Amino acid sequence: LSNFFHYTAIRGSLLIISIYFLPEVVGFFSIALTLLEAVLILPNTIGQLIFPQSSWINPEDDKTDVVLRVNLLVSIVLSLLIYLFSKPLLLAVFSPSYIPVWEALIYMIPSIILLGIPKILSQFLSGRGYPQFAFYAALVSFVVSISLSLYLVPRYGLFGSSMVINAVSAVTALITMYGYKKISSVTYTEMFVPRFDDFNSIFKVALRHLK
Numbered sequence: 005l006s007n008f009f010h011y012t013a014i015r016g017s018l019l020i021i022s023i024y025f026l027p028e029v030v031g032f033f034s035i036a037l038t039l040l041e042a043v044l045i046l047p048n049t050i051g052q053l054i055f056p057q058s059s060w061i062n063p064e065d066d067k068t069d070v071v072l073r074v075n076l077l078v079s080i081v082l083s084l085l086i087y088l089f090s091k092p093l094l095l096a097v098f099s100p101s102y103i104p105v106w107e108a109l110i111y112m113i114p115s116i117i118l119l120g121i122p123k124i125l126s127q128f129l130s131g132r133g134y135p136q137f138a139f140y141a142a143l144v145s146f147v148v149s150i151s152l153s154l155y156l157v158p159r160y161g162l163f164g165s166s167m168v169i170n171a172v173s174a175v176t177a178l179i180t181m182y183g184y185k186k187i188s189s190v191t192y193t194e195m196f197v198p199r200f201d202d203f204n205s206i207f208k209v210a211l212r213h214l215k
Contacts, residue, residue: 006126006135009142013149013172017165020153025161029104033165036108040115040169043082047075047120068128068188072195075124079117087113104162111166118173125180129187137183144179145172 014037022030050071087110094106126138149172156164181195 006139006142009139009146010176013142013145013176014169016146016149017153017157017168020157021161021165024158029161032102032104033108033162035102035105036112036162036166037169039105039109040112040119043086043116044119044123046078047123050075050124068124068184069190069194070199071124072121073198075120076117076196077198079120083113083116086110086116108162108166111163112169114170115173118170118177121177122180125184129180129183132187134183134187137180140183141176141179145175148172148175 018030018034018037021033090109091103091106094102098105122138122141126141129135129137149168152168152171153165156167158164160167181192184190184195185192
């Protein structure tokens with residue numbers, strides 16, 4: 005159910021677009037969503053790697069908060085690179101008629117940062133025996149997606165659809181952050197304010213596993 009509601013929350017606005025706009029607009033937004041999902045491969049992979057450790061009764065040297073902080077920095081840098089270079093790359097691959105794809109992707113840049121959080125935390129919470137937080141996040145985001153899509157998409161087209169995705173991303177991130185904070189007792193500052201030794205810790209963990 006969590007997977008169904010989350011998928012529908014993200015892709016549901018495509019159905020609303022298809023009701024009010026030409027098929028080419030649906031295609032533009034679909035490509036933009038595909039590019040967004042491609043960018044999120046990294047945090048999704050990190051979440052899958054965290055899952056086995058989080059399911060242990062006494063996880064050794066838990067680095068989830070470190071991973072969250074590093075992922076935030078990487079997401080911000082990646083968002084900046086997309087903002088600066090996505091347009092020339094898109095034009096190099098497609099014709100200028102595909103500029104709406106770039107516009108939709110730029111509108112959804114906040115989701116690159118926001119969706120990386122639940123991609124990591126939902127796996128951690130499930131491993132610790134709290135899958136209900138991922139379900140709550142998916143259910144609420146589904147309701148938010150459908151409600152906002154019916155209002156924003158007919159009026160604002162691609163921009164409205166992109167705002168729906170950002171809203172879904174924010175709701176999903178907030179609920180999974182609440183769940184993580186509740187079971188781990190870490191503060192929001194510890195989750196997201198970078199520390200000097202974060203990358204050093206990640207490097208040491210990676211080096212230990214490579215050995």
